[in-house]
Structures are given as C-alpha cells and as structure tokens.
Amino acid sequence: MHELAPITRALAGYPARRLRFRRHLKRAAVAVILRESRQGAEVLLALRAHRQGDPWSGDMAFPGGRVDAVDEASASRAACRETGEEVGLHITRAHGIGRLNDRLTLDHRRRAPMVVSPFVYRLEQRIEPVLNHEIAATRWLALAWLDEPANRRTMRWHVGRLSVPMPCYDCGDGQRLWGLTLAMLDELCSLAR
Template sequence: MHELRPIERALAGYRPRRQRLRHYTRRAAVALVLRETRQGAEVLLVERAHRAGDPWSGDMAFPGGHVDAADEASASRAACRETAEEVGLRITRAEGIGRLSDQLTLDHRRRAPMVVSPFVYRLDDRRTPTLNHEITAYRWLALAWLDEPEHRATLRWQLGRLSLPMPCYDCGNDRRLWGLTLRMLDELLALARK
C-alpha cells in the first residue's frame, strides 16, 4: 500500500529532469491528482474522448493540455486550469506537492517537438469530477494496484506498417495506460517505493 506522506517526502527532495527546450517549444502540462483512501493513495485518470485526427483520443491519461498565453507561461498554472476545465476539480498551485520529469513528445498537429510537464497535487476532500466534452470517463486508480505484476502487459502499437510492442497497464474493458502516462506513473511509483 502506498500512502501520501512518504510520496510527499520523496517529491520534496526530488530533482526531476527538465527539458532544456521547454521554453522554446510548444508545451503542455498534466496534473497527477492524488488522494488518500483506506486502501492508500489513488491517482485520478481520465479517458479522452474519441476525436478524428487526435492521436491521443480514447487514451487513459491525466487531466491536462497546452500551456497558453492565459497561463502567463506557467506550466503548473496550465495544469490547474486544464484540470478545472476537463474534470471540474479546482486545484491550486498551493495543493501542489511536487513535479516529475518533463517528457519530450511530438505535437502531431505541427509535426514538431512538444514538452509535457507533469505536476503532482494532493486532493484532501471527496469532490466528484464533472466531465466536459473532452473526457468520456474517469477513474481513481490505487497506486498499490499498479504494483501487481499481473496488471502489467504489452500492447501492439501501429506506426505506419510497423507494429511495435509497448509496455502498458491493462485496466480492463479495453482500457490501457501506456506511453507518456505510463512513463509518468512509473516515475511516481519509483519515488513511492523509496
């Protein structure tokens, strides 16, 4: 079982990798929203709505989106804004307990690099998410569940004619955690195990 206090302590002393390109490329931010339950810490996951041309549609992910001018170039502010827009949970930077390493990916609309910055927040109450049109479902997932080896699987990812094996968590009902979300969760779990 993973509890929030040790995770907070680990994040307080953690120095995540920051992409040097982050101030010169398109940037996005996501919120790993954690809450404490009797079963230990849980993380909020969302299922993105299916949209034509969106390579992440239908994926299990964290609330988040692009950093724009309204965020005054603050990625953590963008993570808070996007969480409020997508799932109706108003979190603030004061509820932030740390950040994880930047992830370099591809902005598929522009065919250019994009940096995704993950921020970790603690939610101390039982607010219920209210989903907007970008999100079709949500789930609170126990971090301890992610430690069970039988939930780790492999999926086949199609890249043109190439079929690549990719690690994932099988969440049932044809839902899988993989890619950037998986890398962020693995980093969080490594900290939680220390």
C-alpha cells in the same frame, strides 16, 4: 500499499529534470492528482473521449493540455486550468506537492517536438469530477495496483507500417494505460517505493 505521506516527502526532495530548451518549444502540462483511500494512495485518470484526428482518443491519461497565453508561460498554471476545464476539479499551486521529469514528445498537430511537464497535486476532499466534452470518464486507480506484475501487459502500437511492442496496463472495459502517462506513473511509483 503506497501511502501519500511518504510520496509527499519523496517529492519534496526530488530533483525533477526540467528540459532547458522547453521554453523554445510548444509546451503542455498535466496534473497528477493523488488522494488517500483505504487502498492507500490513488491517482486520478481520465479516459479521453473519442475524437476525429486525436491520436490519443480513448486512452487513459492525466488531465492537462497545452500551455496557452492565458497561462503566462506557466506550465503549472496550465495544468490547474486544464484540470478545471476537463474534469471540473479546481486545484491551485497550493495543492501542489511536487513535479516529475519533463517529457519530450511529438506535437501531432504540427509534427514538431513538444515538452510535457507533469505536476503532482494532493486532493484532500472527496469531489466528484464534472466532465467536459474532451473526457468520457474518470477513475481513481490505487498505486499499489500498478505494483502487481500480473497487471502489467504488452500491447502493439501501430505507427504507419510499424508495429511496436509497448508496456501497458489493461484497466478493463477496453481502457489501456500506456505511453507517456505510464512512464510518468512508473516514475511516481519508483519514488513511492
């Protein structure tokens, strides 16, 4: 079982990799929100609503989105703002307990590189999310569940004519956890160990 206190301590001394060129690319940020439960630390996941043209429709992800001008080039502000907009949880930098490595990905709108910065927050109180049109559902997932080898699977990701095997978790009801979100969770769980 993963408890929140050791994760918080590990994040405090964790030298997360920040890509030097991130300010020259499109940027996005996500909020990795943790809370304590009887099962240990849990993470909030959002099921993205099905939308035409969205390559991640129906995927499990963290709340988050693009860094906009209103964020004054602050990725952590963007993570907080997007979390409020998407799931109705109002977090601030004061809730922050650390960050994970920047991830380089592809901005599918512009077919150009984009940097995603994950920030980790601790939620003390029990608050029910209020979802907007971008999110179909949320769920709290125990980090200990991710440590069970039997829960990890392989899926086929189809890119054009290619079919690439990718690690994933089947969260039930057709909900899969994979890709960048899974890579970020693997990083967090390795810190928790």
